[in-house]
Amino acid sequence: MIKNLKMINANKKYKSRENYPIVIGRIINPIVKPIYKEYGTGLPEIEESWKYIIGDKYYKSTKPKQIKWVNPYNSNEDKKVGILIILAYGPISLEVQYLNDIIINKVNNIYGYEIIKKIQVIQVNDLKIQKEPNEKIPLVADDLTEFDLIKDINLKKALSRIKALTK
Structure with missing residues (x-):
């Protein structure tokens, strides 16, 4: 009977993993990838210091949505460019657009390296922010x-x- 079991196992393409530990990457990757795709990476640090980045005037009417990573045009480098997407309420979006350079500098200073190259401002009609x-x-x-x-x-x-x- 033991010989029959050895023959069955020899016919399998891979061994049974019942007694082996599960690789955590197989479990986490399917969970984390959709989250990174939707929100990007590095957003919690930006959200924590958003009041400092954007200023008191625009803090309640703007919100960072995500960091989108894209390949730069006409570039052979593997390094991707970070685009910070900001939701802004009504006419504030135009004013925030003028603050592009200031916002980029403040975000990059927080990280200590150039994480953001561009900013995309999306105008929304209703911005639901948790009020203090x-x-x-x-x-x-x-x-x-x-x-x-x-x-x-x-x-x-x-x-x-x-x-x-x-x-």
């Missing part, structure tokens, strides 16, 4: 004493309504 939660500032005793000093009755009523809404 509003922190409620507690009332201090000094605030209440200043409230008592207000002599205008209408102003005092309006402020007391606002105070009641913020509780």
